[in-house]
Amino acid sequence: RAAGFPARKLLEDFDSEHPRSFDRETVARLGKLDFVAAGRNVVFVGPPGTGKTHLAVGLGVRACQAGHSVLFASAAQWAARLAGARDAGRLAQELAALDDHAVLIVDEIGYTPFDAETTALFFQLVAHRYERASLIVTGDRPLGRWDEIFGGPSAPAMVDRLAHHAEVVRIDGDSYRMRRATSAWAD
Ligand code: ADP
Ligand code: MG
Numbered sequence: 329r330a331a332g333f334p335a336r337k338l339l340e341d342f343d344s345e346h347p348r349s350f351d352r353e354t355v356a357r358l359g360k361l362d363f364v365a366a367g368r369n370v371v372f373v374g375p376p377g378t379g380k381t382h383l384a385v386g387l388g389v390r391a392c393q394a395g396h397s398v399l400f401a402s403a404a405q406w407a408a409r410l411a412g413a414r415d416a417g418r419l420a421q422e423l424a425a426l427d428d429h430a431v432l433i434v435d436e437i438g439y440t441p442f443d444a445e446t447t448a449l450f451f452q453l454v455a456h457r458y459e460r461a462s463l464i465v466t467g468d469r470p471l472g473r474w475d476e477i478f479g480g481p482s483a484p485a486m487v488d489r490l491a492h493h494a495e496v497v498r499i500d501g502d503s504y505r506m507r508r509a510t511s512a513w514a515d
Contacts, residue, residue: 330392332400332433339386347378348501355383358495364391364430364462369494372466377503380466384433387464396430403437403465410449419449423456430461437467437477444480451486458489471496 339359344352363370370387372380388398401409413422426432432453442450457463469476474487 329397329429330388330400331398333385333388334381334400334435335385336389337382337385338389339383342379342382342386343504346501346504346507347374347499350499350501351497354495354497358387358497359390361387361391361394361396363495364394364396366493367457367460367462369462369490370464371471371491371494371496372464372499373468373470373496374499374501375468375503377505378499378501379504380499381435383497383499384435384464384466388431388433391431397428398431398433399426399429400433400435402435402439403442404440406432406434406453407442407446407449410453411446414449419452423452426453426457427461431464432457432462433464433466435466437465437474438469441476442478444482447478447480447486448482450478451482451489454486454490459493463490465490470498 339355344350344355358370372383374380385400388400391398410419410422413419454463467474467477471487471491475483478486
C-alpha cells in the first residue's frame with residue numbers, strides 16, 4: 329500500500345554517475361530493505377535537484393513491492409497533519425494509526441523552519457517510532473545544521489533520536505533538473 333508519492337520513481341532509474349559524490353553502495357544496500365525490518369531511519373541530504381526525493385520514493389516503491397505500507401508527505405504536510413490531530417485532542421491516536429505504515433517519508437525538511445510547537449510534534453512522531461518503524465527524511469542541509477530548522481527545547485532530542493541508527497546519505501552535485509534544462513536548450 330502506498331499513498332502520496334509525487335511521482336513514481338525507481339531506484340533502477342537513478343543515474344548514480346550524475347552526482348559528483350554519492351554513496352552508491354549504501355543506497356544499494358538500503359534497497360534490500362533491511363532498514364525497514366529493523367525500524368531504522370534513512371536521511372538523504374543534499375542540494376536541490378540532486379535526487380533526494382527520487383531516492384526516497386524509490387526506496388518507498390521498493391518497500392511497497394515487498395508488502396510494506398508507505399506514506400509520503402512533505403515536512404510541511406506532516407506538520408499540518410500532526411497539528412490537526414493535536415488540536416482535535418487525538419495526537420496519540422494519530423501516532424498509533426501511523427503504526428500501520430512501516431515507512432513514513434518526510435520530504436523537504438528545511439524548506440520552512442519549524443517553531444517550538446511544531447518541533448515538539450515532530451519529536452512525538454520520531455520518539456513514537458524510535459527503533460520500531462522507519463522514517464525516510466530528505467533535507468537540504470546536514471543534521472548538524474538542523475538547529476536552523478527546528479526550534480524550541482525538544483529540537484536536540486528530536487534530532488538525536490532521528491539520527492541514532494539512521495543511515496545518512498549525502499548527495500553532492502549539480503541539479504539534475506538544470507542538466508535537463510541545459511540539454512533541452514542545446515537540442
Ligand atoms: P531533490 O529532491 O533532491 O530536489 P529530485 O529527486 O526531485 O531532487 O530530482 C529532480 C528530478 O531529477 C526528478 O525528476 C528526478 O527523478 C531527477 N533526477 C535527479 N537525480 C537523478 C539521477 N541521478 N538520475 C536520474 N534522475 C534524476
Ligand atoms: Mg525533493
